[in-house]
Amino acid sequence: MPTDAQLLVSLRASRGDDVYHEDPSTAALEERIAKMTGKEAALFGASGTMTNQLAIRTHMKQPPHSVITDHRAHVHMLEAGGIAMFSQATTHGITPANGIHLTAEDVEPALQLGTNIHIAPTKLVCLENTLSGIIFPQEEVVRIGELVHKHDIQLHLDGARMWNVAAAEIERRGLNPTLEEDRTAVLSELLAPFDSASLCLSKGIGAPIGSAIVGTKEFIERARWFRKMFGGGIRQSGGIAASADYALTHHFPRLAGTHALARRLAAGLEAAGCRIVAPVDTSMVFFDPSPLGLSIGEICDALAALPNPINLNANRVVLHHQTSPEAVDDFIAEIERLAAAVPAEKRAAGAAANVKLGY
8 A cells, every 4th residue: 555655755746747758756766766777777657567568569679579488477477468469479488497487498498599480589588586476596597698698689577576586685685775775786786687677666665556667778768659659658657756766765675574574474374284385585475275174265265354354365475565463473373273173084185185286
């Protein structure tokens, strides 16, 4: 939820027309994000889906062309077929051999090179960080970047949760998340292998709306053209840009705390008898309650009925900067209460099923 402080900042923001580059608050946010990420320029957009699709369209010059992604990637599975619609490109979703993240060894044989007229050549590889809350190892990002650039293929990042990656890295290095220079040092290093990146401002850091693309000045100017074409120009965007800027300053430092809460939740669920089915690197927990003889539906209904309801609709739990420790305690306590009421034979059947939920 937007905080009162964010809304008050919005009231004091400039009210110029950003389509004509006349809004200082939006321009200041774009300049800040570009500098923080080590890129030449940035462009503010309405959503992560919009900024991903704008970036992909900007990279793709002329069909036939194709894009490689992880088979679970948001740009591939959850953006309403935008790559096919806007970029007229084929998407190849590949499965990582290690079951967690792509490697250069996964990507290389999937590259469509040469002049075989039956195959749309690869022009772009899209990575996602985090994917299901799992941090993509930076050394592997670098290896993939070196591989694709060797073939004159571009590399784009869906960084909807990149703020969480940066927060985790800042904590690992013992740096200060409230210092702009520390954020800049980490983010610019993490994004160095990418030709472009989409950074969602609403997920993770809690802006009411918005996302940004970063890249070269030439790339961003072309993306701005497509933003206008797609109907994505926002006239008086200063208020929402200022609110996002506030979140970068005041909410980003709280992300490491959400990671700690996620680890606490995972430990509590595991102690209660659930299986944790994905690494808990940041603020997401994926769990399987079948060993307790419980279904996700039963758990969702019970959590929704609590005096302080918890909204859950799948086996993915996402914690954010406004999630309280009490909510985590309530979640664990409710699982324990439900499990205690399950007949022994039902629990035994659930444990025997050993269902691993996908992530």
